[in-house]
Amino acid sequence: MSVKKVLVIRFRRIGDAVLSVVICSSIRKSFPEAEIHYVLNDHIAPLFENHPDIDKIITFSDEENNHFFKYLRKVRQLMKTERYDVIIDTRATIKTLWFSAFSLRTKYRIGTSKFYNHFFHNYRVRNHVNDDLDEVMRNLLLLQPLEREGTLVMTTDFRLYVTDQETTEFRKYMEQKGINLSRFIVVCTPFTRVARKAWDMAKMKEILSRIIQRYDAQLIFNYSREEKAAALALYEEMGEDEHIFIDIEADSLRKLVSMLQTADFFFGNEGGPRHIAQACHLPGLAIYPPWVELPRWLPSNDLRYQSVSPFDMFSGQVTEGRTEKEVFDLLTVEYVWERLQPMMDEAFIRKAKL
Structure with missing residues (x-):
């Protein structure tokens, strides 16, 4: 059998x-002739339009996801219409098992190993056993059954694409x-959708001020x-500094x-913008709260993409007995700047040479 049509569920x-x-x-x-379909929530699907490695995007709306029978009807119709050789269920939740349940003749029904998916997935991959693996490598392990x-x-390089016209x-x-555009431009995310994931705002403000002072940089605040x-x-606390651009709105993911x-x-x-930045090959430093697993959520050993966390400064023994917020507050301005400055110096010099 040659791999002709693949469904990836994410x-x-x-x-x-x-x-x-x-x-x-x-x-x-691996299989250049294969037709590749990607299942996504509809609000993030535009991000993957024009991707050379995706032939068809299949979307589910919140309404479809939240109404079981609508969801079931759509999954059943999809699996009845399409004849997939391979199904890759990246999460293998109770809900996503229905894709395989309606396509039991598919030769490769692959999912991450769960105690409840024996019947639905005939290839169950234990890709969450090794805590040292990042999320990209865990995803790639799901392809192992296709070695047959x-x-x-394999490629660990995740990319996103927009047209030249869109960028222009x-x-x-x-x-x-x-x-x-000839001056240094920094996209900043001082805010997060989940408030507790945000570093102390006074410390963030100090770092942003140093960036302006050292690099005469243009800071674009990206926010929801x-x-x-x-x-x-x-913006007001920073004196409405002319270096800060608060009204440049990227009102779509593209x-x-x-x-x-x-x-x-x-x-x-x-957060999500950091992953998108890496997919655009944009160098950067992201601040990680202490409860986010590293290196799981910072794939790549490329020094262009780095993280900083309280655990970079202190061992688990020092942080033992403290609340999450107390541990996060241990991350100092000086340490973040020590990590940030060499990276930003390099990017600034690279820009100057253009």
Whole structure:
């Protein structure tokens, strides 16, 4: 049997979907003739349009996901219409098992090993046993059963794509908002959707001020609708500095990709935008709260993409007995700046040579 049609299932958030695209890219390299379909939540699907390693995007809306019979009907119709040779269920939840349940003739029904998926997945991969593996490598382990069909060519490089026209239009928009494209541009995420994941704002403010002072940098605050009030408050606290651009809105994920492809550096709290930045090959430093597993959520040993966490400063013994917030507060301005400055110096010099 040759691999002709593959379904990759990856519901959840932006970062999860971005890190899982390596499955599609590795299948493309391993089986160039295969048709690859990617199942996603509809609000993040535009991020993967025009991706050379995805032939078809299949979306589910919140309404479909939240109404069991609508969801079931759509999954059943999909599996009845399409004849997949391979199903890769990246999470193997009770809900995603229905894709395999409606396609039991599919030769390769692959899922991460769970105690309840014996019947539905005939290839169950224990890809969460090794805590040292990052999320990209865990995803790639799901391809192991396909070694029976040919030599696997793996790639850990996850990429996102927008058209040249999209990038050109967004660059023009940035210029209209006052950005000088010949000067150093830093996309900043001082805010997070989950408040407890954000580093202390006073410390963040100090780092941003140092970036402006040292590099004469243009800082673009990237924030969601829910974070707008916090963004405006920080902007006012920093004296409405002309180096800060608070009104450059990437009101779609594709525009965010265009923004990140135009920028020179990324700095801020860990989250979906950080993964998108790495997928755009934008160097950066992200601040990780102490409860986020590292290196799981910072794939790649490439020094262009780095993290900083309280555990970089202190061992587990020092942090023992403290609350999560107390541990997070141990992360100092000086330590973050010590990590950030060499990276930003390199990016600044690279920009100057262009």
